[in-house]
Amino acid sequence: MRRATGAVVAACAVVLAACSGGGAAPSGGAAASSLVVGATSDPDTLFPWKATQFQAVNVLEQLYGTLTELDADLEVVPGLAESWEVSEDGTTVTFTLREGVTFADGSAFDSADVKASLDRIRDEATGAVARASLESVASVEAPDPRTVVLTLTGPDAGLLAALASVNLAILPSDATEEALQATPNGTGPFTLTQRTPNQSIVLEPNPNFWGGAPKVPSLEFRVIPDETSIVAAMQSGNVSFAVFDDPLVAQSAEGSGLTVTKTPQLSYHVLQLNARRAPLDNLDVRLAIQCAIDRQQVLDTAALGEGEVTGPITSPAYRSDPAARPCPQRDLDAAKHHLAAAGHAGGLTLSTIVSQGEYATSVNEATNIQAQLAEAGITLNLEVLESGAYVDRWVAADFETAVALNGGRPDPDGMYGRYFTSTGNLNEVAGYSSPELDALFAQGKATSDPEARKAIYQEVSRHLEDNAVWVWLFTSYTYTATGPEVSGFTPMANGSLKFLRETTVGGS
Amino acid sequence: MIARHPLLRRVLEALATLLGVAVLVFVMLRAIPGDQVTASLGTEAAALTPAQRAALEAYYGLDQPLPVQFLSWLGAVATGNLGASQRTGESVLDMTASALPITLELAVLSLLIGLVLGIAAAMLSASRPNSARDAVGQAVGLAGLSVPAFLLGSALLALSSRFLGYNPNAEQFAPLTADPWLHLQQLVMPALVLGFGLAAPIMRTARSALLEVRSQDYVRTARGKGVGPRRLALRHVLPGALVPIVTMTGLQFGYLLGGAVVVEQIFSVPGIGRQVLLGIQQKEYAVVQSTVLVIALTFVLVNLGTDLLYRVIDPRVRAA
Numbered sequence: 001m002r003r004a005t006g007a008v009v010a011a012c013a014v015v016l017a018a019c020s021g022g023g024a025a026p027s028g029g030a031a032a033s034s035l036v037v038g039a040t041s042d043p044d045t046l047f048p049w050k051a052t053q054f055q056a057v058n059v060l061e062q063l064y065g066t067l068t069e070l071d072a073d074l075e076v077v078p079g080l081a082e083s084w085e086v087s088e089d090g091t092t093v094t095f096t097l098r099e100g101v102t103f104a105d106g107s108a109f110d111s112a113d114v115k116a117s118l119d120r121i122r123d124e125a126t127g128a129v130a131r132a133s134l135e136s137v138a139s140v141e142a143p144d145p146r147t148v149v150l151t152l153t154g155p156d157a158g159l160l161a162a163l164a165s166v167n168l169a170i171l172p173s174d175a176t177e178e179a180l181q182a183t184p185n186g187t188g189p190f191t192l193t194q195r196t197p198n199q200s201i202v203l204e205p206n207p208n209f210w211g212g213a214p215k216v217p218s219l220e221f222r223v224i225p226d227e228t229s230i231v232a233a234m235q236s237g238n239v240s241f242a243v244f245d246d247p248l249v250a251q252s253a254e255g256s257g258l259t260v261t262k263t264p265q266l267s268y269h270v271l272q273l274n275a276r277r278a279p280l281d282n283l284d285v286r287l288a289i290q291c292a293i294d295r296q297q298v299l300d301t302a303a304l305g306e307g308e309v310t311g312p313i314t315s316p317a318y319r320s321d322p323a324a325r326p327c328p329q330r331d332l333d334a335a336k337h338h339l340a341a342a343g344h345a346g347g348l349t350l351s352t353i354v355s356q357g358e359y360a361t362s363v364n365e366a367t368n369i370q371a372q373l374a375e376a377g378i379t380l381n382l383e384v385l386e387s388g389a390y391v392d393r394w395v396a397a398d399f400e401t402a403v404a405l406n407g408g409r410p411d412p413d414g415m416y417g418r419y420f421t422s423t424g425n426l427n428e429v430a431g432y433s434s435p436e437l438d439a440l441f442a443q444g445k446a447t448s449d450p451e452a453r454k455a456i457y458q459e460v461s462r463h464l465e466d467n468a469v470w471v472w473l474f475t476s477y478t479y480t481a482t483g484p485e486v487s488g489f490t491p492m493a494n495g496s497l498k499f500l501r502e503t504t505v506g507g508s
Numbered sequence: 509m510i511a512r513h514p515l516l517r518r519v520l521e522a523l524a525t526l527l528g529v530a531v532l533v534f535v536m537l538r539a540i541p542g543d544q545v546t547a548s549l550g551t552e553a554a555a556l557t558p559a560q561r562a563a564l565e566a567y568y569g570l571d572q573p574l575p576v577q578f579l580s581w582l583g584a585v586a587t588g589n590l591g592a593s594q595r596t597g598e599s600v601l602d603m604t605a606s607a608l609p610i611t612l613e614l615a616v617l618s619l620l621i622g623l624v625l626g627i628a629a630a631m632l633s634a635s636r637p638n639s640a641r642d643a644v645g646q647a648v649g650l651a652g653l654s655v656p657a658f659l660l661g662s663a664l665l666a667l668s669s670r671f672l673g674y675n676p677n678a679e680q681f682a683p684l685t686a687d688p689w690l691h692l693q694q695l696v697m698p699a700l701v702l703g704f705g706l707a708a709p710i711m712r713t714a715r716s717a718l719l720e721v722r723s724q725d726y727v728r729t730a731r732g733k734g735v736g737p738r739r740l741a742l743r744h745v746l747p748g749a750l751v752p753i754v755t756m757t758g759l760q761f762g763y764l765l766g767g768a769v770v771v772e773q774i775f776s777v778p779g780i781g782r783q784v785l786l787g788i789q790q791k792e793y794a795v796v797q798s799t800v801l802v803i804a805l806t807f808v809l810v811n812l813g814t815d816l817l818y819r820v821i822d823p824r825v826r827a828a
Contacts (some may be wrong), residue, residue, distance in 0.1 A: 044595055044790065124559075127560070196681075198778055198786065199776075222680065224776045228665075229776060232662075232670075235670045235675070256670060386541060388540060388546060391541075392546060425557075
């Protein structure tokens with residue numbers, strides 16, 4: 001008996017002591033004005049050329065520098081290159097590099113590092129994920145320490161925007177992947193001070209950063225796997241910055257007094273049509289689907305209206321007019337007319353693949369599209385797949401239609417060239433190509449005047465919509481939640497956290 | 509013939525169980541669509557050339573026939589090499605060595621909470637069956653069974669953060685040796701959630717066991733001798749009811765290891781449950797296989813321990 005009572009007393013003491021400790025604990029937390037970012041996952045790699053996971057990209061863009069950068073509107077601005085010149089015929093780009101830039105270990109940055117980096121990225125053996133971005137590069141020369149000359153096989157106006165990706169970061173010429181995984185060594189605004197796998201990454205400002213040292217004394221990415229738990233951590237004041245995708249989570253953050261900013265994303269929700277398969281090879285069938293779907297209704301029912309109806313191109317500078325298409329609004333009569341013209345007046349049955357778990361709205365989008373198409377006489381069978389199975393089918397282009405959330409890029413050539421040119425590496429998945437599109441994409445690459453490029457990509461957009469290649473639905477928002485003391489951050493449509501370098505916490 | 513010895517038989521059974529688990533987890537992991545290549549690249553895997561794909565498969569060891577993959581893994585495990593995470597390069601043995609103690613600590617703390625809550629509620633209920641007191645105890649038990657851990661956990665975390673500003677789990681996880689006080693605080697909320705779920709089945713088992721023992725002759729005799737109600741409940745009735753309670757608790761240990769996956773995720777506790785979950789998400793075959801095997805081994809050992817405990821608490825088993 002004495003033993004049992006002892007255990008009870010001990011257990012109660014533990015519980016009570018822990019609860020009563022409550023008030024004091026959080027104030028003892030991190031130093032006064034350091035910035036703690038809540039992240040759901042640890043970076044899966046610290047090697048910038050292989051990083052695809054956005055948590056990894058978010059950390060790496062603080063550590064590494066790129067030749068060019070993007071501003072808040074995703075226009076190209078100088079990075080490690082302070083200026084550049086494109087030759088008359090568009091096949092030579094000459095970069096002038098910044099002076100006095102050093103890597104985190106103190107070694108100097110010069111044109112040899114740029115040449116070594118770009119050459120290694122172009123080498124297939126390196127396995128760099130953005131190798132295709134440099135496909136037009138024939139050679140890289142470094143005539144003097146501050147000059148780099150790229151000779152291109154043909155004009156490539158999208159190259160400058162592509163070079164802003166951390167996947168094309170400039171590494172020290174003698175660095176190996178193994179060494180950088182253990183100790184990152186870049187020219188970015190921050191340097192790494194401490195890493196606990198799956199728990200936390202702590203960075204400190206790089207005092208020699210060419211753009212001026214960041215204002216926060218330290219920047220920590222703290223891994224809290226559950227988004228709801230991140231909101232809780234923000235409420236208790238332990239975390240002061242987080243980015244959410246789920247509107248419900250964003251709402252609960254907003255409801256508890258945090259500041260939440262909405263930014264339309266580059267990525268887009270779309271009903272992909274495989275136009276190489278009957279009956280979708282018939283333009284009238286595709287137009288019938290386009291006309292039968294009210295995009296706003298999909299957005300309202302599946303995503304609580306949290307987003308914007310979109311056309312193909314989502315980048316702010318090149319954005320498509322969502323109304324510029326054969327059926328700007330839902331038109332069931334037109335849909336039925338197109339179906340009849342295709343010889344399917346009696347109706348039609350199609351299937352679609354839907355991913356479960358990859359993103360929150362997929363199944364709701366699919367069921368709403370199913371209901372809308374049914375009113376036009378099209379039966380849509382849903383194949384709801386676990387995300388791994390979905391990716392397998394998507395990658396193999398093994399579907400009639402696919403409810404998809406595809407990533408976007410700042411430059412429209414980078415975004416759709418690989419899908420809709422007949423030689424693009426995702427063209428099989430896109431299910432459509434045409435000589436007109438090939439010609440337009442080639443013209444876009446050859447034109448460096450920004451206004452002329454915008455006109456060309458409006459044509460691309462028009463061609464995609466007129467041929468109902470896919471049915472573009474909407475873009476979601478990214479929600480940036482910040483605590484009361486945080487200011488100075490500018491969210492970007494590509495999800496980049498570049499402006500953490502200008503963020504301050506408290507009155508500092 | 510040697511296998512007739514009860515202890516040896518138990519060990520052989522345990523080994524067979526572990527082998528079964530090994531086969532099952534190996535097959536199931538490969539039956540899940542997608543592999544490490546698509547897990548790391550997502551839809552970007554569509555852009556791989558066949559040569560790149562083959563190179564990645566060779567890197568991950570996926571180009572070997574399945575039986576070869578299985579036997580080479582099992583052979584390595586038998587020699588104590590649990591493999592390594594391809595993502596971080598860390599060996600699974602090292603990962604487990606830091607994660608398993610945390611989960612075991614969490615499990616023991618939950619067990620304590622579960623036993624205290626469960627047995628206290630059961631004694632309350634059984635003291636007057638079918639009374640209002642019993643109804644309250646039963647209702648709490650039902651709630652413990654029905655409220656899922658993820659809901660209870662999220663609610664607890666949200667309420668305590670919002671209204672008390674108290675959220676030790678949002679701090680970096682503190683190892684026991686570095687900061688025992690913060691470490692304990694970080695385990696209390698998850699242990700409460702798990703313990704509450706555990707209290708329910710313990711309470712229900714204990715209640716019926718207590719009621720059964722109460723009607724036995726020796727209890728009536730004790731009461732006739734004039735033993736007071738407190739002493740009667742704690743010295744005579746409870747010990748008689750311990751065997752089913754201990755059995756139930758041992759079985760529930762499996763639930764604790766499973767429940768830890770959910771609770772560790774919500775409360776950001778770097779235990780063995782999160783190790784498995786991360787491994788599954790990233791299709792890290794070696795991590796998942798070896799960790800599941802470690803969990804199975806823990807479960808088998810605990811049940812073996814439970815059997816031995818019978819001998820201590822029940823003289824009849826000791827005699828047999």
